[in-house]
Amino acid sequence: MRQDVLNLLDDLAANERGRITSAEVRGHLGISEQSASNLMKRLVDAGLLDRVARGAYAPRPLGELGTRAASHDVALAVAAAFAAEPHRIAYRSALDHHELLTHPARTIQVAMPRRVKLQRISGRRLQAVHEPLATIAIGSEAASAGANVSSVERALLESAARPTLVGGWVVVASALTQARLDPRKLSELARELRAEPALRRLGSLSEALDLDRIADSIAPPAEDVSVLALDPRAPAEDPWTDQRWGVRWPVSRRDARELIAA
Numbered sequence: 001m002r003q004d005v006l007n008l009l010d011d012l013a014a015n016e017r018g019r020i021t022s023a024e025v026r027g028h029l030g031i032s033e034q035s036a037s038n039l040m041k042r043l044v045d046a047g048l049l050d051r052v053a054r055g056a057y058a059p060r061p062l063g064e065l066g067t068r069a070a071s072h073d074v075a076l077a078v079a080a081a082f083a084a085e086p087h088r089i090a091y092r093s094a095l096d097h098h099e100l101l102t103h104p105a106r107t108i109q110v111a112m113p114r115r116v117k118l119q120r121i122s123g124r125r126l127q128a129v130h131e132p133l134a135t136i137a138i139g140s141e142a143a144s145a146g147a148n149v150s151s152v153e154r155a156l157l158e159s160a161a162r163p164t165l166v167g168g169w170v171v172v173a174s175a176l177t178q179a180r181l182d183p184r185k186l187s188e189l190a191r192e193l194r195a196e197p198a199l200r201r202l203g204s205l206s207e208a209l210d211l212d213r214i215a216d217s218i219a220p221p222a223e224d225v226s227v228l229a230l231d232p233r234a235p236a237e238d239p240w241t242d243q244r245w246g247v248r249w250p251v252s253r254r255d256a257r258e259l260i261a262a
Helices: 003-015 022-029 035-043 074-082 091-097 152-161 169-178 184-192 196-208 253-261
Strands: 049-053 055-061 106-110 124-130 140-142 148-150 238-244 247-249
Touching: 022 035, 035 049, 035 055, 049 074, 049 238, 055 074, 074 091, 091 106, 091 148, 091 152, 091 169, 106 184, 148 152, 152 169, 152 196, 169 196, 169 253, 184 196, 196 238, 196 247, 196 253
Parallel strands: 106 124
Antiparallel strands: 049 055, 140 148, 238 247
């Protein structure tokens, strides 16, 4: 392989770059568009780069050249595709990033202010969740390689707001039992995002699961508040209503504990 190509790959590793484009390669090596395309294909075939989107590539992990970037590090693949624009690894992917899932996420979920036609990155299915630009950065933190991810508190709030996107209320409850979170930050984020329904769901879950440190730090709603479903899509088998939080559960309190422990 040409020495200038090897030097380019060395620069990527030395600078911890998580993304390189065909245009950058053309400019760096002074070659034509077709030559750059052919070179990138050879580097992908050799296992040195991973194509994550059209014209965007990520270095594969050293020692794991047969492994796609997204399999090793979702943030690496997301950064290669979206680092140049507002984004946030979110929902189930964020819970996975923070090691709050029992079963790893198969689909990569990214919150973005623009509509995205891209369906896969680095071989993994992509679900781009539309979100206003004004809220993309709220509760966001750096992941790696230039990608951003929901903080633990933001991941729990957004998951409680839209439990269908993470696999249902049981997934939210399981993540809550494992999370090391700041209850004050959770409440502050809820106010900033106007996510009171999500906070009420988390309050009800915390109390039912005896997570007193969390439940005691969240102010319950006014008594005349409308009752909301813990999970709007969950079938109700033996429902009960948590009067303190105004949350209607699809199963009994006893069954809820058994489901979460399963």
